[in-house]
Amino acid sequence: xxxxxxxxxxxxxxxxxxxxxxxxxxxxxxxxxxxxxxxxxxxxxxxxxxxxxxxxxxxxxxxxxxxxxxxxxxxxxxxxxxxxxxxxxxxxxxxxxxxxxxxxxxxxxxxxxxxxxxxxxxxxxxxxxxxxxxxxxxxxxxxxxxxxxxxxxxxxxxxxxxxxxxxxxxxxxxxxxx
Numbered sequence: 001x002x003x004x005x006x007x008x009x010x011x012x013x014x015x016x017x018x019x020x021x022x023x024x025x026x027x028x029x030x031x032x033x034x035x036x037x038x039x040x041x042x043x044x045x046x047x048x049x050x051x052x053x054x055x056x057x058x059x060x061x062x063x064x065x066x067x068x069x070x071x072x073x074x075x076x077x078x079x080x081x082x083x084x085x086x087x088x089x090x091x092x093x094x095x096x097x098x099x100x101x102x103x104x105x106x107x108x109x110x111x112x113x114x115x116x117x118x119x120x121x122x123x124x125x126x127x128x129x130x131x132x133x134x135x136x137x138x139x140x141x142x143x144x145x146x147x148x149x150x151x152x153x154x155x156x157x158x159x160x161x162x163x164x165x166x167x168x169x170x171x172x173x174x175x176x177x178x
Contacts, residue, residue, distance in 0.1 A: 003119050003149035006078045012139045016083040016100070021056070022049055024087045025066055028079055028102055037077040037104075044072035044104055058091030063124050067103040067117060069110065076105040076113055078120075080142060082133065099124065099133050123149040 011032050018024040029045045038044045051057075051068040058064040064087075079102040086096025101120055105113035123129055123146070132145040 002147075003116070003123060004143065004147040006076060006116060007080055007143065007146050009139055009143060011077070011079040012142050013079070013081040014136075014139065014142070016081045016087065019083075019085060019087055021052065021058075021064075021087055021089040021097075024081070024083070024089075024100065025049060025052065025102065028081045028100065032079050034077060037074055039072045039074060041072075044068075044070050047072065048102070048104065056090040056092075058089040058097050059121060059124070060091055060093040060095070061125070061127075061130065062086070062095055062098040063130060064089050064091070064097040064100045065103060065117060065120060065124075066100065067113075069107045069113070070104055071106065073104045073106045076103070076109055076116060078103050078116070080133075080146070082142075084134075099130060119149065 013028060013031055016024055016027060018027045025048060026045060029041055029048070034041055034044075047070045048066055048068045052066055056064070057066045081100045081102070083096075083098050083100070086098050087100070089097040089100075091097060101124070103113070103117060103120070105116075129145060129148065133142055136142045136145060
């Protein structure tokens with residue numbers, strides 16, 4: 001499995017309007033269809049906002065990865081949002097955030113979720129990837145950039161878990177389902 005397999009076309013927003021981090025996160029969850037991914041979108045949003053209050057998830061360089069383990073998630077969910085103006089996210093470097101990847105997962109998928117977050121940070125730290133996401137003209141353009149992440153996300157241990165169908169979700173294009 002690769003990073004791009006966790007980002008669905010309907011989970012990409014190219015024009016976030018809100019300029020403050022909590023308002024921005026609310027807008028993101030309001031605008032995406034999370035059917036099949038979340039039991040209760042509002043409860044999941046509350047948990048995401050609580051997590052964000054602990055410490056900003058901005059990683060510097062114009063990027064943030066708000067994330068949370070939640071019982072409201074049926075399977076891992078990744079949403080990508082872009083703000084041309086920039087969102088005040090209380091980043092350590094003091095710069096506004098332009099690319100936001102929201103990630104949610106059930107607690108039972110902790111190992112896989114941590115692996116996804118690790119590879120997402122590695123991917124975003126490549127300056128060209130960030131620039132290409134910012135310059136993408138449409139959703140398909142963003143998906144092509146994310147598809148460049150060629151790292152294999154699964155360790156041998158996680159491959160066995162997925163093969164044994166411990167994770168009850170389907171990853172598009174992989175044949176992995178539960």
